[in-house]
Amino acid sequence: MISVSKLLCGLDAEGDGLRYDAAEESSKAQIRERKQRRPVVVWNCTKQCNLYCDHCYAAAETEPAPGELSTAEGKRFLDDLAEFGAPVVLFSGGEPLARSDLVELVAHASDAGLRPVLSTNGTLLTEERARELRDAGLQYAGVSVDGLRERNDEFRGQEGAFDRALAGIEASQTAGLKTGLRYTITRHNADDLEAIVDLLADRGVDRFCFYHLDYGGRGADIQDVDLSPEERREAVKRVCEMTRDYHDRGHEIETLLVGNYADAAYLVEYARRELGDEQAERVLGYLRRNGGDPTGERVADVDYQGNVHLTQFWQGYALGNVRDRPFGEIWTDESNPLLRALRERESHLQGRCSACEYRDVCRGASRLRAIAASDDPFAPDPQCYLTDAERGLAEESVGAGTTGTAD
Amino acid sequence: MTAPDGGPGASDGPEFERVDEPRGDRTREWELFVRESTDESLRHAGSVSAPTAEVAREQATTLFGFAAETLWLCPADETVRLVSDGVALGDRAGEDEASGGSDGRVEQ
Numbered sequence: 001m002i003s004v005s006k007l008l009c010g011l012d013a014e015g016d017g018l019r020y021d022a023a024e025e026s027s028k029a030q031i032r033e034r035k036q037r038r039p040v041v042v043w044n045c046t047k048q049c050n051l052y053c054d055h056c057y058a059a060a061e062t063e064p065a066p067g068e069l070s071t072a073e074g075k076r077f078l079d080d081l082a083e084f085g086a087p088v089v090l091f092s093g094g095e096p097l098a099r100s101d102l103v104e105l106v107a108h109a110s111d112a113g114l115r116p117v118l119s120t121n122g123t124l125l126t127e128e129r130a131r132e133l134r135d136a137g138l139q140y141a142g143v144s145v146d147g148l149r150e151r152n153d154e155f156r157g158q159e160g161a162f163d164r165a166l167a168g169i170e171a172s173q174t175a176g177l178k179t180g181l182r183y184t185i186t187r188h189n190a191d192d193l194e195a196i197v198d199l200l201a202d203r204g205v206d207r208f209c210f211y212h213l214d215y216g217g218r219g220a221d222i223q224d225v226d227l228s229p230e231e232r233r234e235a236v237k238r239v240c241e242m243t244r245d246y247h248d249r250g251h252e253i254e255t256l257l258v259g260n261y262a263d264a265a266y267l268v269e270y271a272r273r274e275l276g277d278e279q280a281e282r283v284l285g286y287l288r289r290n291g292g293d294p295t296g297e298r299v300a301d302v303d304y305q306g307n308v309h310l311t312q313f314w315q316g317y318a319l320g321n322v323r324d325r326p327f328g329e330i331w332t333d334e335s336n337p338l339l340r341a342l343r344e345r346e347s348h349l350q351g352r353c354s355a356c357e358y359r360d361v362c363r364g365a366s367r368l369r370a371i372a373a374s375d376d377p378f379a380p381d382p383q384c385y386l387t388d389a390e391r392g393l394a395e396e397s398v399g400a401g402t403t404g405t406a407d
Numbered sequence: 408m409t410a411p412d413g414g415p416g417a418s419d420g421p422e423f424e425r426v427d428e429p430r431g432d433r434t435r436e437w438e439l440f441v442r443e444s445t446d447e448s449l450r451h452a453g454s455v456s457a458p459t460a461e462v463a464r465e466q467a468t469t470l471f472g473f474a475a476e477t478l479w480l481c482p483a484d485e486t487v488r489l490v491s492d493g494v495a496l497g498d499r500a501g502e503d504e505a506s507g508g509s510d511g512r513v514e515q
Contacts, residue, residue: 069496076500306496307454317470318436319453323496324488336452337443337474348473375469 001209002263002290004240004255007283008271009247013254039300039331040088041081042119042312045074045105047304049095051121051156064098067305069323071101075108077306077322082112084328086300089114092312094304097124103132110137118142119182122168123161130168130175141172142209144182147189148196155188166203173204180207180254186225190235194242201246201253210239212259212383215372216313223372229385236263236385240270259313261293261365262384265358269390284361292363296342300331310342314368338377342367348378357392436483437463441475454483 005011047065069077081089089109096102097120109116118133122143130141146155149162156162172179181200185193197208213226227235236257243255257263264287272280291298294311301309307318308330319339320330334340341348349364356362364370365381373382434456441452452471457463463480471478493499 070500072500073496076496080496316456316466317453318455320451324490325494326496335450337441338452338470341474371469377470378473 001294002257002261002267002287004243004257004267005247005253007267007286008240008244008275009252011247011252011254038085038087039294039298040090041086041327042090042092042299042301043077044092044094044301044303044312045069045096045102046094046099048098049093049121050098050123051095051158051161065304069304069306071104073306073323074101074105077302077327078105078109078112078114080322080326080328082109082114084326084331086327087115088117090117090119092119095121095124097129103129103136106133106138107136115139119144120168121156121161122165122172123158125168125171127171127174130171130177134175134177138177140178140180142180142182142207143169143172144184145196145200146184146186147192148199151189151192169200169203169205178207179205180209181205182209182211184211184213185227185232185235186213186222187227187231188225190227190231193235193238197242197246197253201251206252207254207256209256209258210235212257212263212366214259214311214313214366215369216315220372226383229383232260232383233266233385236266237270240267240274244274259366260381260383261362262358262381262386264290264292264361265356265386265390268358268361269386287361290361292361293365293367295367296339300327302327310339311368313366341378345378349380350376350378351380352384352388352391352393353380355391355393356386358386358390434458435463437467437480438483438486439467439471440477440479440481441471442477443474444476449477449479455480 003011003013006013046068048063078089091102091106096118099105106116106118116136116138117140118138119142122141122145125141125143133141143165145162145165146152152162152165153159169179169181181196183189183193183196193210200208212232213222215223239255239257243253246253268280268284268287271283295314296310299311301312301314302322303309303315303318306322308320308322308327309315309318317338319333319336322330334343345363345367346359349359353359353362353364362384364378365384367377367381369381369383370379371377373379435458436454436456437460438454439452440449442449455463455466455470457466460480460482464478467478467480490498
């Protein structure tokens with residue numbers, strides 16, 4: 001997760017301690033010390049969802065799936081996370097509001113010392129449930145909207161989903177919850193990007209997370225609507241320009257990019273062109289502390305059956321199951337050669353990544369997309385959009401790399 | 408030690424319980440074992456989801472081919488998993504509670 005608003009506009013936000021080890025320089029409450037070295041844990045607490053979205057990495061279904069962790073198991077699992085020192089648990093799904101015990105689990109997480117946050121499609125988020133979640137200790141609700149009305153509803157498989165999501169956002173805000181947008185950029189909705197931010201910013205939303213499509217779950221089936229590297233570069237540039245424009249006008253929105261750490265390198269290059277060398281070096285310093293793609297390190301996923309995954313998008317492989325062994329034991333067991341290699345991946349990265357100047361701040365970006373494209377966990381991410389010059393590759397050493405033009 | 412389904416067990420030693428919740432629902436899960444060199448033991452290295460043994464083999468080779476000298480794949484639903492008393496999550500969560508949460512959810 002890369003904060004464009006922090007890196008380009010200096011916006012101070014609560015998560016910066018986790019992202020940039022910047023707790024000391026922040027005026028906001030920060031997650032500190034040991035917790036900064038533990039992963040944020042996404043818990044897909046149910047597979048059930050009331051929508052059927054084209055890009056769902058969890059391949060959620062409208063009916064309940066067998067083997068969901070029970071309420072008691074869920075609480076014990078949350079205790080394990082707290083004992084391990086995980087800073088944040090993100091309740092996701094499926095649609096987490098489909099679980100009738102969600103408030104109870106959020107309260108348990110909060111009491112255990114975790115920071116509970118929610119990822120939801122918003123359509124089931126009434127004012128009453130938002131108040132209950134706030135009182136239980138929920139710190140943040142991220143609501144997924146993927147385009148303006150028509151595009152969103154088509155993508156999400158249900159007419160009226162857009163209006164109900166907006167109602168959910170309003171309910172969350174009314175309850176006093178910090179509320180943000182989650183937006184997965186594809187060819188279907190890239191054109192709506194600024195319009196959706198304008199619409200929601202007018203309604204008081206001030207946090208916008210833009211996700212790149214990863215190739216997990218049903219996301220693997222729609223690679224044909226993923227942006228090309230050139231289109232991705234343009235979309236990221238637009239996020240940068242939009243963020244700066246809002247801040248220039250005194251509206252300090254928080255914007256984040258998720259799921260493609262080529263963005264980190266792009267932001268350094270963008271800062272060098274638009275803001276000068278000094279700011280570019282500052283951005284690079286922050287990103288080095290951030291540490292690049294977090295798969296298997298700073299982000300973990302536990303599915304509804306307790307399987308532990310390297311990231312929420314990578315559901316086809318599990319390290320183990322929390323029903324057999326506590327999460328922390330699984331996560332720290334580096335006898336697993338894949339886990340070990342991912343944590344020292346700079347020495348394993350191949351092709352154009354191996355000589356890239358930005359490999360320390362990108363770390364090869366998505367390993368899942370690399371596998372989808374090359375059947376190799378250490379091959380280049382096919383969605384790297386950096387030019388050869390930006391990667392610092394001399395012309396004669398360039399192989400199959402992208403040679404697109406800079407902006 | 409108990410042998411809940413006639414599997415390995417004896418009257419001495421620690422108590423073991425079977426952990427038999429499903430590991431996959433629509434797609435079969437395959438337990439994965441890896442040996443990195445001949446002088447090492449075979450180690451459990453997680454599981455892959457795959458509809459057939461052939462697809463599981465392809466996935467395991469993709470993920471561990473760079474390191475593994477030996478790969479074993481066992482269907483998770485044919486694997487008897489036993490743990491000592493007090494180790495399994497449901498056991499640690501409390502037997503009464505784990506059999507049904509406040510909303511009546513029941514372990515599968």
